[in-house]
Amino acid sequence: MPKRIALCITGASGAVYAYRFLQETSRSNDVETHLVISNAGAIVIKQELGINASEVQRLASFSYDEKNFMAPIASGSFRLDGAMVAPCSMKTLSGIAHDYEDNLIIRCASIALKEKWRLVLMPRETPLSTIQIKNMLEVSKAGATVLPPMPQFYFKPKDVGEMVDMMVGKMLSIFDIDSRLTHEWGADKLALKEFEPSGATY
Ligand SMILES: Cc1cc2nc3c(=O)[nH]c(=O)nc-3n(C[C@H](O)[C@H](O)[C@H](O)COP(=O)(O)O)c2cc1C
Incomplete structure (x- = not known):
């Protein structure tokens, strides 16, 4: 049975990661x-x-409109x-x-939290207001992993493409998906x- 993952793309900068x-x-x-792209997400995809x-959408196994509450991922039974x-x-x-579930993305995230499934959020904004930081704390306390796209310069990425791929490697490893993009410090x-x-000699 393949790993089933819902991927939701919203209208923040960084569509390239998804x-x-x-x-x-x-x-x-x-x-x-199982992919959902918000309306704003589609605009940012075009822009970026x-x-x-x-x-x-062509790359996903299944794709749904952000208002499609009949989608399988709108229910915890799926x-x-x-x-x-x-x-x-x-x-x-x-x-x-x-928990303001007015679209399929928030509905799906809410289900992941209530069912205690893995939920990863990649927030993107800078600088952050106190309200935004508080919202990150709330979702973290509820069980989500907050994964801001912050590059690991210690791996010495050569260009933006490598920086992006290092982050994608991290996204994949959080879901235990083997990938050549995952970097482990010290493994080499x-x-x-x-x-x-x-004995550890560093
Ligand atoms: C080019 C572009 C870049 C944007 N970047 C961000 C961003 O980095 N973070 C953010 O919170 N909103 C950003 N926005 C604004 C969101 O798209 C907007 O708040 C939208 O309502 C989000 O809706 P959604 O969460 O349903 O996708 C951006 C909008 C555009 C057009």
Whole structure:
């Protein structure tokens, strides 16, 4: 049985993270993706990626309109391995934090929280207001993983594409999906036996 993941794209900057996530998972028979793109998300996809939302939808196993409350992912009886909102706008973050389920994205995130499934939110805004920080605290207390797209410069990415892919590797690893994009600090040195076999010598 493939891993079932709901991926919701909202109108925050960073559509590329979701697009790359879908490109990676669409190659695998082990992952089934259920995609919702908000209306604002479609606008940002066009602005940032220069493509129509339909091109992103093509990469998903299943795709639903943001107002389609008849979709399987609108019910907790349709079991998921997890849900992710990436990127997550401050509006949708607020909706999830306050359980204001006026679209399928917030409904799906709310279900993930009540069912205690993995829920990953990738909020994007800067700077952050106190209200936005409080909303992140609320969703974190409720069980969500807050995953802001912050690059790991210590891995020395060569360009923006590599920075994006490192983040996508992180998104995949949170859902236990094996990927060549996942970086583990020190793994290369372990392979070269640069550390002592017993006792941590750094
Ligand atoms: C080009 C563009 C970039 C945007 N970037 C952000 C952003 O980074 N964060 C954010 O919270 N809203 C951003 N917005 C505003 C949201 O799209 C807007 O608040 C929208 O109502 C979000 O709706 P949704 O959560 O249903 O997608 C952006 C809008 C546009 C057009």
